[in-house]
Every structure is written in structure tokens, then in C-alpha cells.
Amino acid sequence: MENEVKKVFIFDDNQEILDLCTLILEEAGYSVKTSTTSNDIIAQVISFMPNLILMDNWLPDLGGIEATKAIKTHKLLNHIPVVYFSANSEISNLATQAGADNYLSKPFDIQDLEEIVKKEINSDTI
Template identity: 50%
Template structure:
């Protein structure tokens, strides 16, 4: 079973995505902050990560950069997602592998996830 980790401070989004992705056969792990991100990711060993831009405490850019600069997690795909108008620019600054603008539909999310 493929494992996905979602970092988002919006509990409603986490609940919806957890339900939808579990229906698609994913094992889903969620966090509302980026505290101890290396430790949290290493404990869950995800195949892919969804990272919100506006997540406490370090923010999505710094959290993604931390993961991408870590030898163990540099190859784990990170999909940056946000309602911010500059999502493409923010995703590039973060060093993510892809981006997804909020609001998004499930088909678009599934298409991006399946790329990896």
C-alpha cells in the first residue's frame, strides 16, 4: 500500500483528503504543523508528501527545503499546495516536485499524485 503524508493546518482539508485518499487505497498520515519534520517523516516513511504553504511553524517553503536537503528524503516527491496566487513561484522557491492550487478537484489531485 502506498503511503502519503499531508501537512496542512486546515483540519477540514485533512479530514476530506484522508477520506478520499483512503478510498483510493492510500495509507494516509497527517500533521497540522511542521514541527520536527525530519523525525515525523522518518517515522511515517511516505512515498509522497502534500505540503501546504501556510503551515505552522516553519512554513511550507522552509519545511520542503529541509526535506529536499536531507539525504534520506530528497527523492520523496513533494507536492506543494496552497490557495496563494503565487503558488507556482512559491513551489519553485520551496524546491517541490509539483504544485496544486487550492481549491482543487480530486481528479486533478489524483493525476498529479499518479505522476510520481
């Protein structure tokens, strides 16, 4: 069980950010899935059942706050840590509003991304 590959689901409307995060996290040993939309957010998350979700603020359709709230109020998913990440200067307020577990400001340092992912995934003990 200890060697189980941890899964990270990244929601961001910017494909370059998704590619960069995927590269960094796969290099660090995580399995990564990405989506540029929050359409059917619950179905998307259930299909992958990640250990962690990285949620951008600016997402087409639902938006990061509503998408995070949907995850955090769903009985099968509410245990999954959500890290809110955005270039918005109000990110801590947005993360709180969304009910996220943590946040990461963009642009971010690669080391900061790796550290926050590791910290939140390790807190995901069910």
C-alpha cells in the first residue's frame, strides 16, 4: 500500500500550465490527469479518484470556487484535499471562499509545487 502511486488531478484552462505541472509531478512519481474544464466536475473526479486536486480559479463553465464547493460537499469526494491555485492577488480569500485545503499562487516555484503536493497528499489518510 505504501508504494501505491499517488494521483493528482489538475484543473486549469491554460494548457501550458497543465503541461508544465504534469511534467513536474510525473517526474516526481505521481500519476497525473488534467482537465481544462469544470464540466461534470463530480463525474470527472470520480473517474480518476485522485489523492489531490489542484484547482485553478478561472475555469470555463462552473469556475474554480463552485467546482471546489461541489467536490467538498460530495460525500464520496469531500476527503480529497483541494489546493487552489491562481494568479489572483486575492487567492487566500478565494481559497477560503471555495473551501479549499490550501493554495498556491501563480507563478509558482517548482519546489513550492512539489512541497505543497507532497504535504497535502500525505495528509490524505482515510
